[in-house]
């Protein structure tokens with residue numbers, strides 16, 4: 001299987017690193033390209049053994065899956081670039097937030113199958129949650145191949161295309177929202193008078209350990225929380241202080257803003 005990445009930035013890197021780590025595709029069969037940063041491609045080649053090129057005819061010849069992995073606002077230039085070289089064997093996988101399959105098809109000016117996915121950067125460590133929708137002309141064998149590819153860097157969740165807006169908010173942007181929360185936790189911790197480096201190290205370990213508990217325990221998060229909360233103890237005191245703030249409302253605002261922006265990106269491009 002030959003896979004090409006048009007755009008080799010943060011998210012593409014997480015995906016191809018995840019695929020290579022899973023050993024599901026040989027690195028030399030993964031071809032990278034970008035706009036102009038050849039040094040980045042050389043570094044990926046040296047570190048991972050992937051191929052790279054700026055020759056679009058060569059890249060798209062025999063390519064089974066072509067990742068469209070530029071920023072949404074760079075897609076029109078990308079479509080212009082690859083349009084002359086697209087052949088019937090190429091199946092597209094877009095990771096671009098907001099851009100509908102219909103808009104991608106219209107601008108590629110070809111009827112090739114298109115899958116739209118919404119991964120997250122946890123693909124780096126094989127834990128992306130990836131929402132996916134397929135164009136109606138995606139055959140069952142190719143669909144299965146794409147799902148298998150996605151499962152190489154995490155879990156796949158097939159949804160109606162409209163629901164990718166919600167997936168984008170909850171899990172696409174999700175790591176950034178959680179990093180932000182963790183950053184605030186570290187900031188607050190450092191105000192308690194312990195050495196900053198000790199706080200940072202111990203909170204990093206706290207987050208990893210908590211994630212592993214969620215992964216490995218049969219108990220729900222609510223029960224895991226209750227197991228820490230002694231009656232009249234320190235945890236109860238902290239939770240009482242938290243309950244003075246509507247944290248659910250804060251996250252609802254955050255997720256609604258991200259969904260709204262995803263819809264705006266789709267509507268802007270539809271004009």
Ligand SMILES: NC(=O)C1=CN([C@@H]2O[C@H](COP(=O)(O)OP(=O)(O)OC[C@H]3O[C@@H](n4cnc5c(N)ncnc54)[C@H](OP(=O)(O)O)[C@@H]3O)[C@@H](O)[C@H]2O)C=CC1
Nearest residue numbers: 007008009010011034035036037070071072074078096097
């Ligand atoms: N980052 C994330 O967590 C997530 C991102 N996404 C989506 O992934 C996409 C990429 O985001 P991200 O990886 O963060 O962006 P980056 O800015 O890190 O990477 C963008 C890449 O696109 C390349 N590029 C720009 N124009 C062209 C072109 N005409 N032809 C080929 N390559 C081109 C750039 O090349 P050069 O470096 O040479 O300029 C660069 O390699 C976005 O559409 C975003 O919506 C989806 C889910 C999560």
Ligand SMILES: O=C(O)[C@@H]1CCC=N1
Nearest residue numbers: 097168169172173174
């Ligand atoms: O911020 C963005 O638009 C992209 C989509 C999801 C994560 N990053």
